[in-house]
Amino acid sequence: MARMIAERADALPGLAEVFREYGYAGASLSLIGTATGLGRGSLYHFFPGGKQEMAAAVLADVAGWFDAAIFTPLEQADDPRAGIDAMMVEVDRYFRSGQRACLIGAWGLGATRDPFADSIAGYFRRWIAALQTLLARGGVAEDHAATLAQDVVSGIQGAVVLSRALNDTSLFRATLGRLTARLYTALAAA
Amino acid sequence: MARMIAERADALPGLAEVFREYGYAGASLSLIGTATGLGRGSLYHFFPGGKQEMAAAVLADVAGWFDAAIFTPLEQADDPRAGIDAMMVEVDRYFRSGQRACLIGAWGLGATRDPFADSIAGYFRRWIAALQTLLARGGVAEDHAATLAQDVVSGIQGAVVLSRALNDTSLFRATLGRLTARLYTALAAA
DNA sequence: TTCCAATTGTACCAATCGATAAAGACTGAT
DNA sequence: ATCAGTCTTTATCGATTGGTACAATTGGAA
Numbered sequence: 001m002a003r004m005i006a007e008r009a010d011a012l013p014g015l016a017e018v019f020r021e022y023g024y025a026g027a028s029l030s031l032i033g034t035a036t037g038l039g040r041g042s043l044y045h046f047f048p049g050g051k052q053e054m055a056a057a058v059l060a061d062v063a064g065w066f067d068a069a070i071f072t073p074l075e076q077a078d079d080p081r082a083g084i085d086a087m088m089v090e091v092d093r094y095f096r097s098g099q100r101a102c103l104i105g106a107w108g109l110g111a112t113r114d115p116f117a118d119s120i121a122g123y124f125r126r127w128i129a130a131l132q133t134l135l136a137r138g139g140v141a142e143d144h145a146a147t148l149a150q151d152v153v154s155g156i157q158g159a160v161v162l163s164r165a166l167n168d169t170s171l172f173r174a175t176l177g178r179l180t181a182r183l184y185t186a187l188a189a190a
Numbered sequence: 191m192a193r194m195i196a197e198r199a200d201a202l203p204g205l206a207e208v209f210r211e212y213g214y215a216g217a218s219l220s221l222i223g224t225a226t227g228l229g230r231g232s233l234y235h236f237f238p239g240g241k242q243e244m245a246a247a248v249l250a251d252v253a254g255w256f257d258a259a260i261f262t263p264l265e266q267a268d269d270p271r272a273g274i275d276a277m278m279v280e281v282d283r284y285f286r287s288g289q290r291a292c293l294i295g296a297w298g299l300g301a302t303r304d305p306f307a308d309s310i311a312g313y314f315r316r317w318i319a320a321l322q323t324l325l326a327r328g329g330v331a332e333d334h335a336a337t338l339a340q341d342v343v344s345g346i347q348g349a350v351v352l353s354r355a356l357n358d359t360s361l362f363r364a365t366l367g368r369l370t371a372r373l374y375t376a377l378a379a380a
Numbered sequence: 381t382t383c384c385a386a387t388t389g390t391a392c393c394a395a396t397c398g399a400t401a402a403a404g405a406c407t408g409a410t
Numbered sequence: 411a412t413c414a415g416t417c418t419t420t421a422t423c424g425a426t427t428g429g430t431a432c433a434a435t436t437g438g439a440a
Contacts, residue, residue: 241428
């Protein structure tokens with residue numbers, strides 16, 4: 001009966017989808033079981049800490065993905081404009097043009113955040129810092145780079161909320177475009 | 191045993207707080223009972239439809255509050271700038287400078303929205319329309335007013351997410367200030 | 381005072397919750 | 411062939427879930 005295929009990491013995508021859609025409290029073990037294709041035994045084998053460990057693993061996985069796919073490329077981009085473009089492309093893909101919620105942002109809003117407050121804050125701090133670094137390297141004044149980076153990360157989160165609520169993918173993409181334009185303008189003025 | 195004091199409306203604030211903090215699934219009847227000071231009997235007397243009716247009532251209450259305190263004043267403001275200022279003051283107060291989540295925005299992100307998708311979308315549409323109307327009356331070009339209104343509502347939602355995640359009230363207020371400045375600039379150019 | 385409708389407390393329901401335990405099935409290495 | 415270790419199934423736990431039923435109690439109208 002053992003597949004030897006299953007690793008802990010294989011369960012994470014399904015796990016993340018359930019948590020994202022139903023929230024921490026709403027993600028029951030039956031839903032999790034269905035989404036991951038794993039029985040209770042397997043789940044508790046991979047996550048002895050239970051639901052809380054599953055949530056922590058998902059959070060770490062999402063944060064890790066953003067780190068590798070967005071934050072680090074952002075910091076290491078040769079051309080600031082190319083770095084920004086790459087970020088926006090990945091953001092649009094990841095959030096499915098605003099139809100997919102931000103798990104970390106959503107958990108930050110409710111009581112779920114308490115056990116994970118540091119991870120959640122760290123994720124956003126890292127994102128802002130990476131963007132700020134890029135802008136500063138592009139010649140943007142430090143304080144302007146800081147507020148601009150905040151505005152962009154905040155603007156993306158707002159676009160996720162609004163475009164999901166209105167069920168409007170074009171709104172998300174248009175907002176990303178406007179945020180990109182603001183970044184370009186700041187770089188051009190520098 | 192009867193108090194004869196309690197009305198259905200008296201339960202709404204506590205109800206809203208629980209739903210906001212714990213989400214729909216996480217808001218158990220015990221939590222709701224504690225927060226409202228009402229037993230199961232009273233709750234099901236006022237809300238025969240159970241949890242779902244409680245949620246719908248809270249949603250309608252929040253939307254009604256915004257309508258009366260923000261949207262309508264926005265539409266009827268004599269001076270666009272004064273209308274904007276009043277909105278920002280109320281927004282900052284309502285969201286407690288970003289420490290209080292937006293119940294409607296949060297529910298729009300997850301599976302909870304399904305039964306309430308129309309109400310949630312209507313809330314945001316109304317907000318954007320009111321702001322857009324104000325800008326248009328201030329002489330801002332229609333398409334510019336539309337995108338600007340979207341950006342501001344989206345920006346407020348993003349600021350709630352970000353400032354709550356970072357536990358930073360000054361970030362929320364600063365973002366509101368920058369959004370206000372953008373609106374002023376558009377009005378000045380008109 | 382009597383009575384009625386509104387409100388509340390209590391007990392209870394089946395279903396599901398998260399979690400545990402133990403036995404079984406499979407693997408790779410010896 | 412055997413063994414240790416990995417993974418899965420199944421059954422089950424006590425607690426809690428949302429919801430119901432009903433009697434007790436109340437304030438106000440008659």
